[in-house]
Amino acid sequence: MPRAVLLLSGGLDSATVGAIAKADGFEVYALTVTYGQRHLAELDAARRVAASLGVADHRFVPVGLDRLGGSALTADIDVPKDRTESEMQDIPVTYVPARNTVMLAIALGYAEVTEANDIFVGVNAVDYSGYPDCRPEYIRAFEAMAGLATKAGVEGNPVRIHAPLIDLTKPEIIETGLRLNVDYSETHSCYDPDAAGRACGRCDACQIRLAAFASLGMVDPAPYVESVNRK
Amino acid sequence: MPRAVLLLSGGLDSATVGAIAKADGFEVYALTVTYGQRHLAELDAARRVAASLGVADHRFVPVGLDRLGGSALTADIDVPKDRTESEMQDIPVTYVPARNTVMLAIALGYAEVTEANDIFVGVNAVDYSGYPDCRPEYIRAFEAMAGLATKAGVEGNPVRIHAPLIDLTKPEIIETGLRLNVDYSETHSCYDPDAAGRACGRCDACQIRLAAFASLGMVDPAPYVESVNRK
Numbered sequence: 410m411p412r413a414v415l416l417l418s419g420g421l422d423s424a425t426v427g428a429i430a431k432a433d434g435f436e437v438y439a440l441t442v443t444y445g446q447r448h449l450a451e452l453d454a455a456r457r458v459a460a461s462l463g464v465a466d467h468r469f470v471p472v473g474l475d476r477l478g479g480s481a482l483t484a485d486i487d488v489p490k491d492r493t494e495s496e497m498q499d500i501p502v503t504y505v506p507a508r509n510t511v512m513l514a515i516a517l518g519y520a521e522v523t524e525a526n527d528i529f530v531g532v533n534a535v536d537y538s539g540y541p542d543c544r545p546e547y548i549r550a551f552e553a554m555a556g557l558a559t560k561a562g563v564e565g566n567p568v569r570i571h572a573p574l575i576d577l578t579k580p581e582i583i584e585t586g587l588r589l590n591v592d593y594s595e596t597h598s599c600y601d602p603d604a605a606g607r608a609c610g611r612c613d614a615c616q617i618r619l620a621a622f623a624s625l626g627m628v629d630p631a632p633y634v635e636s637v638n639r640k
Numbered sequence: 641m642p643r644a645v646l647l648l649s650g651g652l653d654s655a656t657v658g659a660i661a662k663a664d665g666f667e668v669y670a671l672t673v674t675y676g677q678r679h680l681a682e683l684d685a686a687r688r689v690a691a692s693l694g695v696a697d698h699r700f701v702p703v704g705l706d707r708l709g710g711s712a713l714t715a716d717i718d719v720p721k722d723r724t725e726s727e728m729q730d731i732p733v734t735y736v737p738a739r740n741t742v743m744l745a746i747a748l749g750y751a752e753v754t755e756a757n758d759i760f761v762g763v764n765a766v767d768y769s770g771y772p773d774c775r776p777e778y779i780r781a782f783e784a785m786a787g788l789a790t791k792a793g794v795e796g797n798p799v800r801i802h803a804p805l806i807d808l809t810k811p812e813i814i815e816t817g818l819r820l821n822v823d824y825s826e827t828h829s830c831y832d833p834d835a836a837g838r839a840c841g842r843c844d845a846c847q848i849r850l851a852a853f854a855s856l857g858m859v860d861p862a863p864y865v866e867s868v869n870r871k
């Protein structure tokens with residue numbers, strides 16, 4: 410069975426990508442890159458999703474991107490709530506500098522160690538149209554660089570970067586995952602959960618997710634604080 | 641004054657690159673990426689070199705590459721000693737997977753935060769001929785990827801990766817640094833220093849460095865354990 414590294418945040422997208430990697434016949438090596446998160450709900454979700462996928466291994470690699478400053482996900486800045494769709498088009502304060510490049514770089518190291526030729530990542534160009542590192546041309550450029558970075562690549566086995574969600578809308582992602590039996594109650598997307606790990610329902614990530622389930626006529630099965638109307 | 645990010649390990653190469661960046665007219669933002677080092681002599685050296693350079697800022701960013709396993713620099717494996725020149729051509733157990741890609745990725749994030757368009761890195765193709773990610777074609781591919789990864793890049797200000805040592809031998813690097821008044825007594829290259837931070841004189845990094853100073857008819861001014869013959 411060929412091996413693949415899966416970048417697994419524990420969110421809806423990466424859980425779906427994990428199911429796709431498995432359906433494609435890969436033995437999955439999960440990698441959760443943590444960057445100064447202020448809460449552990451995401452890590453718990455990553456553990457649950459990895460267990461359900463039946464991964465061969467799961468590594469957590471911390472990286473101190475909080476030391477660079479500049480993001481509500483890593484510094485002491487408030488997560489914005491109740492933004493409108495047009496406000497969400499701006500690059501938000503939750504943006505982490507060079508996040509995808511750092512995560513893919515660490516995944517490349519893990520692929521080298523596990524002798525995997527494939528990396529799966531849940532980047533998506535639809536919901537994050539303002540992010541340069543969510544576009545197909547960026548992914549292809551990373552792949553070209555990675556092919557020159559490692560001994561395996563130079564010897565004719567360049568790593569392939571799979572971004573199977575890149576052109577899908579959020580409802581399409583959820584439909585794909587449901588066909589592959591992803592249990593979305595295990596996933597966590599919220600930027601600002603309460604102490605019990607329940608999603609806030611109001612940050613960008615929650616709003617996008619709630620709207621997607623609603624558009625499918627479904628109720629998001631993840632735990633939310635009680636005040637949230639899920640329909 | 642234009643800003644540049646400097647990847648600063650505290651070794652001989654990065655100290656030289658810092659002096660070059662300064663001589664080229666940049667305001668220097670130093671970045672020390674730490675990956676599970678077992679000793680702090682390198683970090684002390686990075687602090688000394690940054691102070692001598694008069695950098696605008698100096699950030700330390702830890703990344704848990706030790707969680708991936710596979711290197712004497714991050715795991716509990718002995719650092720090889722007294723290797724011959726031909727033995728040094730093999731990829732050593734001190735190799736850290738995707739190290740340059742991870743360090744450049746974090747530097748890209750720091751460049752984004754500081755609005756720097758230039759990154760300086762001390763990679764070198766001569767002493768590390770077996771390392772794919774020390775070659776000019778790798779550096780150019782990283783630069784192409786980086787230009788697609790950030791908002792500044794997409795808007796016409798792609799980051800430039802400067803690797804001014806890439807084709808220099810170690811004696812040529814030292815001569816360059818001495819012309820720019822680098823104080824090499826402040827630098828640290830050893831993979832296995834003693835408790836006082838003194839270099840072992842026998843690991844690959846020490847041997848390459850000692851031979852380079854000797855070939856110039858000089859004595860390496862860095863602190864070594866007493867048994868080392870520096871000439």
